Amino acid sequence: MCSATATTPLFSTDHHLPKSFTRLCKPFHSRVPTSLTFHSTPPTFVVRATVLKWRCPKQTLPPNSDTGFGKKALYLESIGIDPFSLIENHPMLITASLNDIKSTVEYITTMDFSAIEFRRMVGMCPAILTTKVSDLIPVFTFLHREVRVSGSNIKHVINRRPRLIICNVDKQLRPTMYFLQSIGIEEVYKHTDLLSCSVEDKFMPRIEYFENIGFSRSDVTSMFRRFPQLFCYSIKNNYEPKYNYFVVEMGRDLKEVKEFPQYFSFSLENRIKPRHKRCVEMGVCFPLPLLLKTSEVTFQNRLEAFVSSSTPLKTSPLWRAGRDIGQV
Structure with a gap:
């Protein structure tokens, strides 16, 4: 039976949505082992705070980091993820709740992402592991309802740009969508990889560059509209x-x-x-x-x-x- 987290509705029930968005596939533990099997006496998994401190010198470790992180590391290794390679780029993994991590893994994989796809997503964007399910649901809702990403295409969109699912809808995704629409890019669903970009830090400097070399604002807008x-x-x-x-x-x-x-x-x-x-x-x-x-x-x-x-x-x-x- 799927866990309560795994069966959390992706969308509210006030709209009729594609079955591919709401149906739940096999629970994650039926596809990827959640425990390690040893043919002899299982080794003791101990991660010392001094080792973690050496790998991540800037990270402040909690008092129970030896046992707490050890459990997380064991769980991540059981699903094929190397925790130490992720810590260096995403130290928050050390203090993240193991229950939250498990809930996130189960939630994403029950949306028909395979274990291999999930590992690839985490490799590209480790912050996915420390993003709570309550923060993931609004992103998928936004992509479907406002960007008009079809149910059959959602996996392709996320696999292509995993960072999308850790972005805040109100502060990042929706403002970027409005900007793209304002310059005439109506079919934003064809350019979802741009939604995680910053309008101020990425889009505007590029527009200003072309204006500085002699193009008018209308010409620049036309260029970006034709080739986003x-x-x-x-x-x-x-x-x-x-x-x-x-x-x-x-x-x-x-x-x-x-x-x-x-x-x-x-x-x-x-x-x-x-x-x-x-x-x-x-x-x-x-x-x-x-x-x-x-x-x-x-x-x-x-x-x-x-x-x-x-x-x-x-x-x-x-x-x-x-x-x-x-x-x-």
Whole structure:
């Protein structure tokens, strides 16, 4: 029989929701052992406070940390999680309640996440283990009701971005959703990985960067609306070097970036530079989509075809015609 925690309703009953969100699968202990089996006398599991202090020197340990953490460590190891590797990145695990941890594990796994998926989620975001079930329920409710994530897609969304389930709905997720909608991104469910990002710390600096290099606010909004993944790229390691190469080496018009913001998604060293140099050597200038989106074979074939047919250079009045052909 599933525990009381495992059968906690994911949503209130005032709405008809997909069965995939409300049904409970097999209890976690039926898929992952909750105890260790030894063929001989079981070893004594003792974790000294001095050892914990050495691994996490900044963590203040409670008086009962020897026995308390030992039980948690034994439980986590029984479900395939190395507690010591997690402590270094998430010291709160030391003082977290074992009952709360078990409740969280059971709650998530009864939503049809496999043991392997759960271990991967914890590896990517250890804070999941110390997040109470009462804080998890509003997140899943929000994703379904407000973001419109379907029941069949919820696992994909969480597996892709585990950090989502430790975010506060009112302070983080909902404000970010409103911001994305305000710039015209209506289908937020297609970009759920952005919901855990900070509007002030991540989104606005990127918008301001493009404004500072000459784009209007409307142009920038259009770029991010057409390609929301722009929010994920580093200004220093992505925007700056690719923008400098585009302007200085390629000598192209910024309007092309406005029309094709996906330019920033391609590798500068492995795609942009080598293809641009080959075009320069051949004396042709492809539009950005044809230059970067096509496969290597297609690009080479197009390059040879355009050269053999005397494709006009960018400085030629006929270059627009070649541009149109390249986009077909």
